[in-house]
Amino acid sequence: CVALLAGTALGSAQAAGLTVGFSQIGSESGWRAAETTVTRQEAEKRGIDLKFSDAQQKQENQIKAVRSFIAQGVDAILIAPVVATGWDAVLSEAKEAEIPVVLLDRTVDSDKSLYFTAVTSDTVYEGKVAGDWLVKTVGDKPCNVVELQGTTGSSPAIDRKKGFDDAIKAHGNFKIVRSQTGDFTRAKGKEVMESFLKAENGGKNICALYAHNDDMAVGAIQAIKEAGLKPGKDILVVSIDAVPDIFKALAAGEANATVELTPNMAGPAFDALDAFLKGKKEPAKWIQTESKLFTQQDEPLKVYELKKGLGY
Ligand code: AHR
Numbered sequence: 001c002v003a004l005l006a007g008t009a010l011g012s013a014q015a016a017g018l019t020v021g022f023s024q025i026g027s028e029s030g031w032r033a034a035e036t037t038v039t040r041q042e043a044e045k046r047g048i049d050l051k052f053s054d055a056q057q058k059q060e061n062q063i064k065a066v067r068s069f070i071a072q073g074v075d076a077i078l079i080a081p082v083v084a085t086g087w088d089a090v091l092s093e094a095k096e097a098e099i100p101v102v103l104l105d106r107t108v109d110s111d112k113s114l115y116f117t118a119v120t121s122d123t124v125y126e127g128k129v130a131g132d133w134l135v136k137t138v139g140d141k142p143c144n145v146v147e148l149q150g151t152t153g154s155s156p157a158i159d160r161k162k163g164f165d166d167a168i169k170a171h172g173n174f175k176i177v178r179s180q181t182g183d184f185t186r187a188k189g190k191e192v193m194e195s196f197l198k199a200e201n202g203g204k205n206i207c208a209l210y211a212h213n214d215d216m217a218v219g220a221i222q223a224i225k226e227a228g229l230k231p232g233k234d235i236l237v238v239s240i241d242a243v244p245d246i247f248k249a250l251a252a253g254e255a256n257a258t259v260e261l262t263p264n265m266a267g268p269a270f271d272a273l274d275a276f277l278k279g280k281k282e283p284a285k286w287i288q289t290e291s292k293l294f295t296q297q298d299e300p301l302k303v304y305e306l307k308k309g310l311g312y
Contacts, residue, residue, distance in 0.1 A: 015274050016047030021069030022078040022266075023053050023062045028151075028184045029215040030243040032080075034263035034311035035105065039078070041311065042266040046274075057151070059083055063090045070097045076116075076273050078266065080104045083153035091115055100273065104265040107155040117272050117283040119265040123156045126259045126291045127163025127212075130238045133257045133293060134208055135171050137236065143207035146196045147179040148189050148220060150212035157181070160212045160240060177205070182216040189216025193223035203229045211239040214246040214258055221254050232256055232296075242294055244312045247304035250296050260292040263311050 020043065027033045036052070043050035051074065053065035059082050069077050070093055077099055081087060084107060091114035094101045100116035107118055134145070147164070150157035161179075168174040178196045182189040189211060197203040203224060209231075211217035217239035224231040231237050232254040239246060242260035249255035272283035294303065 015270050015277070017049075018075040018273070019049040019051065019072075020076045020078060020270075020273075021051045021053070021065070021072070021074040023055060023065040023069070023080070025055055025062075025080050025082045026057045027054070028057065029186075029213055029241070030245060030312060031213065031215070031241040031261060031263055032184075034243070035080070035265060038264045038311035039104075039266035042264065042270055046270055048270065055082060057082060059086055066090050066094065066101075070094055070099060073097075074099060077101045078104050078269060080265075081106050081108050081155075082151065084109045084155045084158065085153065088114065100276070102269040102272065104269060105156075105261075112285045115285075116276075117269070117285055117287055119268045119272075119287045119289065120155075121261050121289045121291050123159035124163040124166075126156075126240050126261070127160035127165075128167045129163075129259045129291060129293050130160075130210055130240060130257065131164040131167025133295070134210070134236065134238055135167060135174070137256070138173070138207065140173055141207070142173050142175075144175055144177045144200070144205050145208045145210055146193070146200070146206050147176050148182040148192055148209065148211040148216040149179060150181065150184045150216075152181050152183075154184075156240075157212055164210055176210075182211070182219070184213050184215060186215040186219040189219030190223045191219075192216075193220035194227075197223060197227045197229075203227050203235060206235050208236040208238065211237070214239045214241040214243045214255075217255060217258075218245050218249060221249055225254075230254075242292075242303075242307070244304050244307040247294070247300040247307065250294065250298075250300035251304065253296065255296075257293060257295045260290070260294060262289050265289065
C-alpha cells in the first residue's frame with residue numbers, strides 16, 4: 001500500500017507499477033464517458049494498473065467495488081461518488097487499510113479525514129456562472145426559468161442548484177417555474193422538458209432552460225424543436241459540462257451558454273498520489289479544476305473540433 005511505498009526512491013515514473021481501483025458511477029452522460037476514457041489514458045501513460053468498476057448508477061455497487069479493491073490490497077482508490085451521503089463506513093474501512101481514497105468530480109458529506117483528497121470543480125460556482133450569464137443576457141425582462149436537475153442527492157445537483165439560485169435571487173424578474181431531475185441523461189432531459197413544455201402553455205411561458213448538464217440540455221433542445229419552438233431564441237438554453245455536442249448546438253444557435261468541466265480529474269489525482277509517494281507530502285483536501293463560460297461568441301465549431309480529441 002502507499003503507506004509502505006512512501007519515502008522509497010521510485011524515480012520519476014513514481015506511479016508506475018501501482019494498482020489503482022476506480023469506482024465509476026456509470027456512463028449517464030458524454031462527460032462521464034470522457035472522464036472514464038481520460039482516466040484510462042492517464043493511468044496507461046503513467047504505467048498504472050487501473051482496475052475499473054462501473055456501478056450502473058448504484059451506490060451499493062460502488063460500495064461493493066471499494067470493498068473488493070480493499071480486499072485486493074490496491075495502492076489507491078478513486079471514487080466518483082454517485083450521491084453525497086452514505087460513505088462513512090466504507091471510507092473508514094479504506095482508511096483502516098491505509099489505502100488513500102481520491103474523490104473524483106463529486107464530493108461526499110463525510111469527514112474530510114476519511115479521504116486523501118478530492119479533485120472537483122467548484123460546483124456551486126458553476127451554477128452561479130450559469131445564473132449570472134442569464135441575468136446579464138435577459139436584463140430586466142420577466143423571465144420564467146425551467147430547471148433540469150442532475151441526479152437527486154448528488155453533490156453537483158445540490159450545488160449547481162444553489163449557485164444558480166444565488167445568482168438570480170436578487171433579481172425579482174426571474175422565477176423558477178418548474179424544477180425536476182433529469183438524472184443527467186439526454187433521454188430523461190428530453191422527457192422532462194416535454195412535460196415542462198406541456199405544463200407551460202406549449203413552452204410559450206418559458207423564457208429560459210437551465211440544465212445541470214449539457215446532455216440533458218441536448219435532450220431538451222430536441223423536445224423544444226418538436227414543440228415547434230426555437231431553442232436558443234424562443235427559449236434560452238444554459239447548461240454545464242462543455243461536451244462537444246453542446247458546441248454544435250451553440251454553433252447552430254440552439255444553445256446559448258455552457259460552463260466547462262474538465263473530464264481530466266484523474267491527472268491531478270495521480271499527480272497528488274505521486275507527490276505523496278515522493279515526499280510524503282499530503283495534498284490539499286480539495287484540488288480545484290477550472291470552470292470557464294463558453295457562449296455562441298467563442299468560436300463553437302473550432303472548440304468542437306478541439307474537444308473531440310480530449311476523451312470525447
Ligand atoms: O459530476 C459531474 C457531473 O456528472 C457532470 O456534469 C455530468 O455530466 C455527470 O454525469
